[in-house]
Amino acid sequence: MRTIYKRMVSQVKEKRKASGAIGYVFLFLVVLILVILTLYLAQVAKLMTHQHHVDDSLADSVLASLVADDVYYFETYERTGTPVIRFKSTDDSYAIFNDSMSDSIADTDGFYYNFSFDTFICYEVEGTSITFTTYSGDGGTKRVRIGSVGSVRAPTGEVVRETSAYGKVRFDIENIIDKSYITKTKDIYCTLEINN
Amino acid sequence: MNFIKKKKKASIMENMLVMLLELIVVCAFLVIIFGAFSGISDKWGMKQAAREYMLIMETEGYLNATDQAALRLELESYGLRNISFSGTTTREVEYGDRIYLCISGTYDDNILAFTGGISKYTTHPSSITINRQSTAKQ
Numbered sequence: 001m002r003t004i005y006k007r008m009v010s011q012v013k014e015k016r017k018a019s020g021a022i023g024y025v026f027l028f029l030v031v032l033i034l035v036i037l038t039l040y041l042a043q044v045a046k047l048m049t050h051q052h053h054v055d056d057s058l059a060d061s062v063l064a065s066l067v068a069d070d071v072y073y074f075e076t077y078e079r080t081g082t083p084v085i086r087f088k089s090t091d092d093s094y095a096i097f098n099d100s101m102s103d104s105i106a107d108t109d110g111f112y113y114n115f116s117f118d119t120f121i122c123y124e125v126e127g128t129s130i131t132f133t134t135y136s137g138d139g140g141t142k143r144v145r146i147g148s149v150g151s152v153r154a155p156t157g158e159v160v161r162e163t164s165a166y167g168k169v170r171f172d173i174e175n176i177i178d179k180s181y182i183t184k185t186k187d188i189y190c191t192l193e194i195n196n
Numbered sequence: 197m198n199f200i201k202k203k204k205k206a207s208i209m210e211n212m213l214v215m216l217l218e219l220i221v222v223c224a225f226l227v228i229i230f231g232a233f234s235g236i237s238d239k240w241g242m243k244q245a246a247r248e249y250m251l252i253m254e255t256e257g258y259l260n261a262t263d264q265a266a267l268r269l270e271l272e273s274y275g276l277r278n279i280s281f282s283g284t285t286t287r288e289v290e291y292g293d294r295i296y297l298c299i300s301g302t303y304d305d306n307i308l309a310f311t312g313g314i315s316k317y318t319t320h321p322s323s324i325t326i327n328r329q330s331t332a333k334q
Binding site for chain 1: 214222225228229233247250291292294326327
């Protein structure tokens, strides 16, 4: 009788031990999953927010750089009846693009690494010819070329038919898992129009 | 036999305690998650408001008093306080000239703080600066 009682007590104890252990393991797994999920979701939300932010900033910066030579516009209109839109100064437009973009990304510290200005192109259409001024790299190495309407394409693939600008930036973002850098580029092509 | 019954009851209580602990941990994580996401959402909202008013400034050539008051209200709705527009272009400029929108203020990040083993939901003030520049297109 005593042996049976002892066996029963030990069985109950074993059961108790086992059920407790399952509870702790479950707790540990839930916490672990929640930690991983929280960190992952926070990083994804941050990543998506910054992706939208860089897209918006790039569009705003290229649009900011589109400053037409208003004097030349009215002069050509009075002289020929067809106004010509050209940049007031391509150098100034490049500087505006750089400064505007730099301001926009300044408040995203710790997200973009090795941010650089890849290319900025000003396309000036006059009649059938296009003058396109390219600024490359962070130093803004300038190169001016001439083409004809229909034969020049922006790097985004569009055929250039109007005075316009193209901007491209390059940056690294940090991989969530192994902290390595992933290089990303963003570009946009915008045309310059004047409302009458 | 009574002893065995008592032991069984204790085991149920222990499991309940574990479950209660789990519930507390889950609640704590939910607080952290919502705190983190509301912070991201508010900051994104502030940036979008700045962008919207920068576009208005482009067409006006500056940030007028009415727009400034409206922007202040919008930023306050995202939790920004002590707002300053120092450095912002508030006088009309010529076509093609640069215009600046400079916003600074304090934002309270919601965090779960642990002090002496007791956790509490608290705020951590952080300084927010939003600087944008463009050109007048009016």
